[in-house]
Amino acid sequence: MNSRQDTPDHKFHRKALQVKEAQARVIEYAKLLDGEEVPLNQSCGRFLAEPVIAPHPFPAFNRSGMDGYALIAGDTKDCGQDRVVWLEVVDDIPCGAVPAVSITSGTAARIMTGAQVPEGADTVVMLEITETREEGGKSFVGLRKPQQAGRNITQEGFELKEGELVLSAGWKIAAGEIAALAALGVHTVKVLRRPKIGIFATGTELLEVDEPLQPGKIRNSNSPMLEALVRETGGEPVMLGAIIDDLELARSKVQMALDSYDMVITTGGVSVGDYDIMGDLVRENSGDMLFNKVTMRPGSVTTAAVRGGKLLLALSGNPGACFVGFQLFARPVISLMQGATLPFLPEWTAVLGADYSKVNNYTRYVRARLEFRDGCLYAYPAAIDESSVMVTIKDSDCLIVVPPEERGLSTGAKVRVLKLPGELQG
């Protein structure tokens, strides 16, 4: 293990990358995963592995939009307030039935909303403007107003033609997509596999969440946070626990995780301290290293490496830095692996709701709360947002991007914000 005496100089000399450049380096390793069939009711939030083509028109038949009578509009041209035209009712078509006969001049069919319009009929007249009579064992429908052809009928294929592209590959499935797939009889869907993300923490100070507090120790809050973040991003977290600050242990854990999973995320031990073993581990095989410093705060020590084509993202142990590091680097990779086309956090413009005075030579990602007021979006920076602070992560729905060396920002300033996933808190 390192001691202060034998700390090599190069440990301190890190080349800092801009966030955009660091993101470009990691997303190169976001390889698209293979597809898998899932039942339709489990496909929400997944990305299609292949396009969906309509196997039949939708609707599949000319559909009545009203409860009424299907008839030929031309038959009603001589109608008037005092001139009722009577048509013989030759069929009764509830939803789900197939018309028994075609409509010819002088006849009509009683029909319900959603039922198949019979051949020959070119309009449906709603019940409310009709009258009926029985005569000689026959039913008749009477009309006092001329009707237009084409009314209250949805043509076959109005929404989708047979063979039409319904959803392209890479499309994210939500409720509307599920409705379309269900209507077309697509009961299993080929989606891209969820990436398996191995997660472990390093730190001799770490206790399990269910352990009683001990002097000098803290509970491992980053691992469960990362687990939730991976899940939120559509990945499948694989929890590999926490290890003490031991280089040998970390090395074998990283190797095992990279062999088994699509990507590995660690937290802790990436700075220059005596026990920052993850930093050492990545540096010892420096050919694999993508970066170990980024011009951002929090998370300047965020480190990434590639081994066997797989990405190892070593995030800081400081909770704020761990969170921001995930959002900027892990999220786009996990999203791209599933076929997402917009993998980065959406960028919005907001008005700063309170002064922000911290100045930095790196870009700052400030946790903030968004609020819509009078048609305007305001961003309120968290009262405490240091890298080591955990408690205000829960209060934030965005990260304000404060450019480097900005001389402090005043209330009312226009700011760029990265919108975090989820609803705005009330």
Ligand SMILES: Nc1nc2c(c(=O)[nH]1)N[C@H]1C(S)=C(S)[C@@H](COP(=O)(O)OP(=O)(O)OC[C@H]3O[C@@H](n4cnc5c(N)ncnc54)[C@H](O)[C@@H]3O)O[C@H]1N2
């Ligand atoms: N001499 C220097 N010291 C530090 C520098 C520097 O440039 N020179 N950078 C600072 C910055 S910036 C950060 S950020 C931190 C990064 O620390 P590490 O990533 O090496 O993380 P640790 O040393 O392991 O822990 C830092 C902090 O976070 C707590 N921690 C760690 N793991 C967890 C976890 N799983 N759950 C909750 N909290 C965790 C840990 O106890 C420490 O308090 O370094 C600065 N130092």
Ligand code: MOO
């Ligand atoms: O990495 Mo540290 O979070 O820049 O403060």
Ligand SMILES: [Mg+2]
């Ligand atoms: Mg450290």
